[in-house]
Amino acid sequence: MSITATMVKELRDASGAGMMDAKKALTETNGDMEAAIDWLRTKGLAKAAKKSGRTAAEGLVGIAVEGGVGVAIEVNSETDFVARNAEFQSMVSDIAKAAVGAADMEALKAADLGGRTVEAVLTDKIATVGENMTLRRMVRIEGETVAAYVHNAVSEGLGKIGVLVALKGADNGIGKQIAMHIAATNPASLSEADLDPALVEREKAVLTEQARESGKPEQVIEKMIVGRMNKFYEEVTLLKQKFVINPDLTVGKAAAEAGVEVLGFARLAVGEGIEKVEEDFAAEVAKTAGL
Structure with a gap:
């Protein structure tokens, strides 16, 4: 090739x-x-x-929590100028609230928003602003309680990173702390059991080849792999990560000491995985002004 x-x-x-x-x-x-x-x-x-996971598009993440249900949505715009616009922010906030009663993205697009569907509201906003916008993602989690955190918040429930944490048990503040931890560390899964098997096998293959480069006997390599995979799990699974609030504890241990169990989490960051053509500042201003 x-x-x-x-x-x-x-x-x-x-x-x-x-x-x-x-x-x-x-x-x-x-x-x-x-x-x-x-x-x-x-x-x-x-x-x-x-x-490839770095932020590469503009827009906002909106979150909403009602009782034991939490939702997070991502609405993208072409420029940060639009993302900072009060009307855009109000629309994203309204869509997030509508998402609480929606089972999935299709239901959300068809949900009522002031007498019109969410999809129609977004289409009208595109025509008014003259810039493409996309309702890109929605995640929904449930628990006895749901805690939320927004990083780089522009207003309540809106920002560049939104995190939801579902808990079993009464939240005494640990939920938001765990959500802040997730915003900072971006774990791949809740636990080892939830990790994508393909990701696990791929990591194991890389670590095995690295160990073989050392020239050590196979029986030694096997022990090396076990240790390195355990370290990998500690780095990428939420419950085994060192808690940023108190590194002497894992997140799982900190939750247990607070009397709760973490059932699941969701983390959305604006533009994850989207490639964006870089423009200089003058070009971005010209585009926004319609020049």
Whole structure:
């Protein structure tokens, strides 16, 4: 397979590796991007975390909680100018409240919002503002109680990162602390049992190859893998992570000491996974002004 300059650039952006290392990784893996990242990690030439999750679009996350139900939505806009507009913020807040009674995205689009559907309200706002907007995601969780936290809040329930935490038991303030922890650490799952098996196998394969690079016997490598996988679980699963409020405890232990059980969580960050063409500030102003 021919390795193009575009492919090399994409891999460099995702891994932080040098140009020649990126090209060699793609050559060795026949152009498979994920396999190339794993190859670079095995050789110690890339960071474990890819950059593809960075915020790359504008808009807001809105959250709403009623009793034991919590919802978070993401509405994207083309520019931050629109995201800071009071009318846009009011619309996102209203959509979040409407989402409490919706089972999924299709139900939310059809939900009533002042006598019109949510989808119609969004379409009208696009026509009025002259900028594309998208109701991109909705997540819903339930528990005996639901705690919420918004990071970089522009007003109540609106910001760049929204977190919901479902609890079993009476929340005495631990819920918001855990939500703040999730905003900061972005865990992959609640526990080891909830992790995507493909993610686990991929990590195990990378760690195995790294261990074999050391030249140690297979029986030693097996023990190394067990230890490294346990460390991996401590890094990516919420209940095993060190609690940012008190690093002497895991999140699971802190919740237990507070008399609650964490049933689940949801975290939305504006623009996760969306690629955005970078523009200079003058171009963004010109676009917004319709020039």
